[in-house]
Amino acid sequence: MAEKYDVIVIGGGPGGYVAAIRCAQLGLNTACVEKWTSDSGKQVLGGTCLNVGCIPSKALLESSHKYEEACHDFDIHGIEVKDVSMSVSKMMERKNTIVKNLTTGIGSLFKANKVTSIHGTGKLLGGKQVEVTSAKGDVTVYEAENVIIATGSTPIEIPPAPLTEGHIVDSTGALDFDEVPKRLGVIGAGVIGLELGSVWARLGSEVVVLEAQDAFLPAVDQQIAKESLKQFKKQGLDIRLKARVTGTEVKRGLVTVTYEDTKGEQELKCDKLIVCVGRAPYTEGLLSPDSGVNLDERGFIFVDDNCQTVVPGVYAIGDVVRGPMLAHKASEEGIMVAERIQGHKAAMNYDCIPGVIYTHPEIAWVGKTEEQLKAEGEAYKVGTFPFVASGRAMAANSTAGLVKVIASEKTDRVLGIHIVGPQASEMIAQAVIAMEFGSSAEDLALTVFAHPTLSEALHEAALAVDGNAIHVANRRKK
Numbered sequence: 001m002a003e004k005y006d007v008i009v010i011g012g013g014p015g016g017y018v019a020a021i022r023c024a025q026l027g028l029n030t031a032c033v034e035k036w037t038s039d040s041g042k043q044v045l046g047g048t049c050l051n052v053g054c055i056p057s058k059a060l061l062e063s064s065h066k067y068e069e070a071c072h073d074f075d076i077h078g079i080e081v082k083d084v085s086m087s088v089s090k091m092m093e094r095k096n097t098i099v100k101n102l103t104t105g106i107g108s109l110f111k112a113n114k115v116t117s118i119h120g121t122g123k124l125l126g127g128k129q130v131e132v133t134s135a136k137g138d139v140t141v142y143e144a145e146n147v148i149i150a151t152g153s154t155p156i157e158i159p160p161a162p163l164t165e166g167h168i169v170d171s172t173g174a175l176d177f178d179e180v181p182k183r184l185g186v187i188g189a190g191v192i193g194l195e196l197g198s199v200w201a202r203l204g205s206e207v208v209v210l211e212a213q214d215a216f217l218p219a220v221d222q223q224i225a226k227e228s229l230k231q232f233k234k235q236g237l238d239i240r241l242k243a244r245v246t247g248t249e250v251k252r253g254l255v256t257v258t259y260e261d262t263k264g265e266q267e268l269k270c271d272k273l274i275v276c277v278g279r280a281p282y283t284e285g286l287l288s289p290d291s292g293v294n295l296d297e298r299g300f301i302f303v304d305d306n307c308q309t310v311v312p313g314v315y316a317i318g319d320v321v322r323g324p325m326l327a328h329k330a331s332e333e334g335i336m337v338a339e340r341i342q343g344h345k346a347a348m349n350y351d352c353i354p355g356v357i358y359t360h361p362e363i364a365w366v367g368k369t370e371e372q373l374k375a376e377g378e379a380y381k382v383g384t385f386p387f388v389a390s391g392r393a394m395a396a397n398s399t400a401g402l403v404k405v406i407a408s409e410k411t412d413r414v415l416g417i418h419i420v421g422p423q424a425s426e427m428i429a430q431a432v433i434a435m436e437f438g439s440s441a442e443d444l445a446l447t448v449f450a451h452p453t454l455s456e457a458l459h460e461a462a463l464a465v466d467g468n469a470i471h472v473a474n475r476r477k478k
């Protein structure tokens with residue numbers, strides 16, 4: 001008889017491992033299937049986020065930022081540093097240690113919560129059975145009352161730029177360069193292109209980012225996107241918009257990229273090229289024909305608002321379903337599904353998911369952009385506050401950027417908050433809480449913020465919504 005669980009989770013990333021832990025906490029007999037294998041043949045938990053995504057990229061962003069500060073920004077504080085050098089191997093060692101600590105930590109959390117970890121590739125069969133194939137090829141079939149699919153996504157490859165070992169790489173390869181490339185090409189000015197482009201630019205690469213679209217960060221509020229582009233250009237990132245890559249050639253270690261822009265066909269020569277043109281849901285070999293689970297027209301697993309597939313008791317969460325491909329969205333969906341399996345009435349608020357781009361300055365937002373509200377015909381009012389007027393930002397020598405609060409013209413309810421500036425990734429949590437609690441701009445304006453903090457910029461932007469900012473001249477009321 002096949003071994004039976006209350007819940008089997010397929011995938012051990014931030015969606016899957018969080019779902020598994022929550023299910024076990026709620027008293028469900030839970031197993032998590034993960035195929036990722038280390039060089040020594042051991043199972044690795046944590047998925048893309050911990051192994052080759054959010055965490056390692058933040059480790060490199062932090063190291064490269066410190067290097068850049070030591071080279072260029074200490075001087076203003078009166079600190080003189082000479083002969084600054086960077087050891088790429090040491091930087092990578094630090095990153096690898098952080099990844100190892102976190103991924104092994106999940107194993108400990110599984111033990112503490114009594115989640116059974118199954119090493120192998122999971123496949124959903126009919127009747128809520130899960131087939132697991134080990135690295136050696138042994139096949140075991142398990143049964144489950146409930147299955148949660150959390151298999152994530154993989155980088156998209158494009159025909160004009162096939163990955164070529166050591167020369168044309170995806171985001172995973174770009175986290176493991178063994179030296180700073182002199183010239184680095186990046187295809188795609190999205191989240192990954194900007195974050196990884198920043199890492200290597202700070203370390204000395206001449207970075208050219210080729211972006212097919214004519215708008216920069218089209219999903220971001222365009223006032224914030226414009227300010228960000230200005231800052232990135234100042235930092236020496238050469239971002240070329242309306243530049244669609246049409247071909248690549250690798251010859252004697254040199255990559256030649258051909259692309260088309262408004263002037264016609266162009267060429268770019270670089271030592272390494274990163275392809276980061278988006279990610280696709282990962283469903284390869286996942287579903288047997290009789291599993292009953294459907295994909296939508298874009299290849300995502302089709303689910304309702306509660307992450308339920310068309311098969312009762314089979315759920316899917318994270319990058320493999322609709323919505324933003326973000327670790328925190330996956331984790332929260334995992335918790336919601338675990339609660340629902342246990343009969344609770346949990347639901348996700350998809351209108352309050354923050355987005356962050358970890359460049360310098362950081363970009364962060366929650367809720368609607370001005371462009372979205374215009375398109376929806378919703379009347380709104382806007383308050384902004386620039387960090388150049390913040391004492392704390394001055395003290396930190398980080399005055400680029402602004403906070404923007406958008407509120408309903410009719411009700412004053414906050415509809416969106418957008419930030420480009422220092423610590424935006426941390427500040428956005430305040431905005432998310434405000435929106436989650438249905439705050440008005442006035443509620444924020446009447447709240448006491450500690451002085452001197454960067455968060456005061458959010459307070460002032462909320463005050464500015466009705467022309468009441470103190471530390472900046474208000475726009476005249478009409």
Ligand SMILES: NC(=O)c1ccc[n+]([C@@H]2O[C@H](COP(=O)([O-])OP(=O)(O)OC[C@H]3O[C@@H](n4cnc5c(N)ncnc54)[C@H](O)[C@@H]3O)[C@@H](O)[C@H]2O)c1
Nearest residue numbers: 188190191192193210211212244245276277278279325356
């Ligand atoms: N900080 C974060 O939250 C974070 C970090 C990394 C990745 N992610 C997620 O991972 C996913 C993938 O990120 P990404 O940066 O690869 O994708 P993306 O969708 O953010 O950006 C890809 C960009 O590539 C451009 N592009 C596509 N084909 C092109 C071509 N032939 N020539 C030139 N440009 C081309 C697109 O127009 C787009 O702007 C995203 O969903 C993102 O949200 C999030």
